Amino acid sequence: QADVFTYDPGFTSTAACDSAITYIDGDKGELLYRGYPIEQLADKSHYLEVCYLLLNGELPNKEQMADFEGRITRHTMLHEQIHNFFRGFRRDSHPMATMVGVVGAMSAFYHDSLDINDPWQREVAAMRMIAKLPTIAAMAYKYSIGQPFVYPRNDLDYASNFLHMCFSVPAETYTVQPALAKAMDRIMMLHADHEQNASTSTVRLAGSSGANPFACIAAGIACLWGPAHGGANQACLEMLREIGTVDRIPEFIARAKDKNDPFKLMGFGHRVYKNFDPRAKVMKESADEVLDLLGVHNNPLLQVAKELEQIALHDEYFIAKKLYPNVDFYSGIILEAMGFPTSMFTPIFALSRTVGWISQWKEMISDPAGKIGRPRQLYTGSEGRDYLDVENR
Ligand code: SDX
Numbered sequence: 001q002a003d004v005f006t007y008d009p010g011f012t013s014t015a016a017c018d019s020a021i022t023y024i025d026g027d028k029g030e031l032l033y034r035g036y037p038i039e040q041l042a043d044k045s046h047y048l049e050v051c052y053l054l055l056n057g058e059l060p061n062k063e064q065m066a067d068f069e070g071r072i073t074r075h076t077m078l079h080e081q082i083h084n085f086f087r088g089f090r091r092d093s094h095p096m097a098t099m100v101g102v103v104g105a106m107s108a109f110y111h112d113s114l115d116i117n118d119p120w121q122r123e124v125a126a127m128r129m130i131a132k133l134p135t136i137a138a139m140a141y142k143y144s145i146g147q148p149f150v151y152p153r154n155d156l157d158y159a160s161n162f163l164h165m166c167f168s169v170p171a172e173t174y175t176v177q178p179a180l181a182k183a184m185d186r187i188m189m190l191h192a193d194h195e196q197n198a199s200t201s202t203v204r205l206a207g208s209s210g211a212n213p214f215a216c217i218a219a220g221i222a223c224l225w226g227p228a229h230g231g232a233n234q235a236c237l238e239m240l241r242e243i244g245t246v247d248r249i250p251e252f253i254a255r256a257k258d259k260n261d262p263f264k265l266m267g268f269g270h271r272v273y274k275n276f277d278p279r280a281k282v283m284k285e286s287a288d289e290v291l292d293l294l295g296v297h298n299n300p301l302l303q304v305a306k307e308l309e310q311i312a313l314h315d316e317y318f319i320a321k322k323l324y325p326n327v328d329f330y331s332g333i334i335l336e337a338m339g340f341p342t343s344m345f346t347p348i349f350a351l352s353r354t355v356g357w358i359s360q361w362k363e364m365i366s367d368p369a370g371k372i373g374r375p376r377q378l379y380t381g382s383e384g385r386d387y388l389d390v391e392n393r
Helices: 038-044 047-056 062-073 080-087 095-111 119-144 158-167 178-190 198-207 213-224 232-243 246-257 278-294 300-314 316-320 327-338 342-366
Strands: 022-025 030-033
Touching (some): 030 038, 030 047, 038 278, 047 062, 047 178, 047 342, 062 119, 080 095, 080 119, 095 119, 095 213, 119 158, 119 342, 158 178, 198 342, 232 342, 246 316, 300 316, 327 342
Antiparallel strands (some): 022 030
16 A cells, blocks of 8 residues: 555644654764764765665665665666756756756656656666766756766766766766765765754755655755755865965954854854764864875965864854864865866765655655644734725825
């Protein structure tokens, strides 16, 4: 008996929702995916295995993993007609704008044949999005730099395939460095899900109306773009560029403390973590590994980042406000070192978070307690009053 999904307009909203996917303890700095600590997964697992875990609730055995990886690999290509959507955008469009548009357009290609009341077809939609988002993000990047699209390769793992689609060109052979692929896979894993953050709540809210999953993920991408959320990694690197040199850091620290100055230190602070973001700790290790591998420790931007981190970690304001470097601070450094433009930082966050969004969407659709429905408001406007003609105003 397929779940029957019917939108109940009388449905009263709940501010929170039940979910068995991700657990965060902001005070302890704990993050668990289906009960497994993020540190152990980052150390022992890989992104596609984490995708299986988030979607299905359990780690896969060898056969399950092989089947899952095979189904993802064989759906990494896009319908050729979707390529035309990219060409409708200006070359200098932000890749996030392109991703919102193209992922939304997937509704027109894959949704008509999709019945979200059928659990298996929900599974198909989930797999298609996990498979195709890296291809869409890479194509958005290639389009923005005027290079030809590069097709996915089935002989590469997920992270290597993404780097291949971004950095290879038809004119020469590109070989993915395993250490960079490992760092990219870790970035994807650490961004895979994060409980009811703004973009995940957007996906749940859109899905609670019965909208198709492609449109819901496009809504999540749009929300993630904001600089206070997923756009923070790009904003963080742009801030580091604005600071420019280590001697200018005190000026920006003073601005961050000034209540009359709207400036905030991008890459610091978190709505939930009042301790170190456990993802940031793992990401910091990766950043050091990647900088060593690429020999870019002397990059002035990265020197400013390291000095800013040390100052913020010992400054009484940041300690008092419990503002620690967050996941976006270090992921921006790694992506910068890998050669990605800052405009690609949030698209990489979006493709990584797609599995979290789609897992939460699946849980919401199949579990009435998970539907946000219609958030309540506290009305603070005028009391009831009669209309005044313009002559009497
Ligand atoms: C992500 O929700 C998620 O899970 C999101 C995310 C995910 O994986 O989905 O973790 C990803 O969005 C991480 C956050 C990335 N954003 C940034 O790095 C942007 C910079 N950070 C700030 O915008 C801010 O820290 C927020 C928005 C993240 C949190 O804002 P809050 O809820 O106001 O932070 P808070 O309650 O901890 O603030 C406490 C105080 C406030 O001052 P007072 O009102 O107490 O005087 O610290 C101040 C804030 O004004 N403050 C900062 C600051 N962040 C908070 N001051 C200077 N610089 C900052 N970065």
